[in-house]
Amino acid sequence: QVQLQESGPGLVKPSETLSLTCTVSGDSMSTYYWSWVRQPPGKGLEWVGYISDTEKTRYNPSLESRVTISLDTSRTQFSLRLSSVTAADTAMYFCARGINNIVTGYYFESWGQGTLVSVSS
Amino acid sequence: DIQMTQSPSSVSASIGDRVTITCRASQSVSSWLAWYQQKPGKAPKLLIYSASTLQSGVPSRFSGSGSGTDFTLTISSLQPEDFATYYCQQANSFPPGFTFGPGTKVDIK
Numbered sequence: 001q002v003q004l005q006e007s008g009p010g011l012v013k014p015s016e017t018l019s020l021t022c023t024v025s026g027d028s029m030s031t032y033y034w035s036w037v038r039q040p041p042g043k044g045l046e047w048v049g050y051i052s053d054t055e056k057t058r059y060n061p062s063l064e065s066r067v068t069i070s071l072d073t074s075r076t077q078f079s080l081r082l083s084s085v086t087a088a089d090t091a092m093y094f095c096a097r098g099i100n101n102i103v104t105g106y107y108f109e110s111w112g113q114g115t116l117v118s119v120s121s
Numbered sequence: 122d123i124q125m126t127q128s129p130s131s132v133s134a135s136i137g138d139r140v141t142i143t144c145r146a147s148q149s150v151s152s153w154l155a156w157y158q159q160k161p162g163k164a165p166k167l168l169i170y171s172a173s174t175l176q177s178g179v180p181s182r183f184s185g186s187g188s189g190t191d192f193t194l195t196i197s198s199l200q201p202e203d204f205a206t207y208y209c210q211q212a213n214s215f216p217p218g219f220t221f222g223p224g225t226k227v228d229i230k
Contacts, residue, residue, distance in 0.1 A: 037165075045157075045165065045208055045221040060218055061122075094164055104171045105153030105212030106219055111164035 002027040004095050004112035012089075012119050018082040022095030022112055025076065029053055033098035034078045035108060036069065038091040046091075050098060050106075051078055085119045092116050123147055123211050127222040133230040140196040142225045144209035149189045153212035156185055156194045159224075160205045169194065170212065196227075204228055 008020035022034070036048040049059035051069045059067045068081040082089060093115055096108040124147040134140050144154065152172040157165035167176045169185040172192055182197045196203055209222040 044223050045159075045210075047219045047221070049218075058218060096164075099170075104174075105150075105155075107155040107167060107170040107210065107212050108157070108165070109167055109176075111166070114164055 002097060002110050004097065004110060006093060006095050006112045006115040008115060008117070010116060010118060012085055012117060013121050014086055014119055015084055018080070018085050018089060018117055018119075020080045020093055020095075020115065020117070021077050022079070023075075023077050024097070029071070029073050029076055029078075033100045033106065034069075034071065035096045035098050036080045037094045037096055037108065037111075038089075039094070039114075040088075040091045048080065048082075048093075052100075087119050090117065090119045123150060123213060123220055125209055125211055125220050125222040127207075127209060127225050129225060130223065131226040131228065133228055134199050135230045136199055136201060138199045138230075140199055140203075140227060142194045142207055142209075142227075144187075144192040144194070144222050146190045146192075146211055150211045150213045152188050154185075154187065154192050155210045155212050156183075157208045157210065158203075158205045159208065165208065168207075199227070 003025045005023045012018045030053045033050045035050040051057045051071050066083045071078045095112040097110040100106040126145045128143045154172045156169040159165040173185045184195045206224045206226045208224050
């Protein structure tokens with residue numbers, strides 16, 4: 001059974017870059033899509049972006065100018081970089097494995113436990 | 122962008138009750154709709170995809186229906202472990218991407 005684990009700093013200063021890594025274990029990264037989803041405290045879920053196993057990326061248009069997602073299959077990891085952060089980027093960040101096909105569309109099949117990132121000086 | 126709404130925003134129910142949550146998309150998403158359950162401090166858990174397909178391991182008291190713009194999640198007989206927040210998600214693979222509904226909190230009456 002696949003397991004996902006987020007890691008990275010829990011505190012980032014305003015205007016700096018947030019960097020998180022998700023380590024995948026228990027299954028291959030092939031044929032899946034790898035996403036980041038965030039949730040501000042007490043609020044709902046927001047999709048940040050994904051990267052496919054062939055390194056095709058797609059980002060939430062509201063974040064696209066600041067987001068980069070990359071893949072390292074040799075380490076079975078994928079990473080998120082979000083630049084120029086503000087307090088509005090304070091959230092629980094989840095990594096998730098996605099299924100994407102013409103029949104089912106895209107859904108988030110397995111999730112990491114999440115990591116809280118606060119933006120503050 | 123496709124906007125998602127859910128109703129009600131919260132519902133109080135008792136053990137054994139039938140609970141129905143509605144999700145509406147601002148434009149058709151065909152059957153590309155998923156439902157998730159989230160408990161406090163935990164990651165969301167996939168319940169249903171393709172509007173009505175039960176994810177492996179999810180109890181059969183959960184069911185989904187609908188297509189186009191209107192969808193429902195039904196819990197046929199509410200159990201103690203079902204008290205949580207439920208989110209729908211439009212799963213349309215085309216740009217601009219995927220959006221979640223605002224959530225429906227199911228709590229104890």
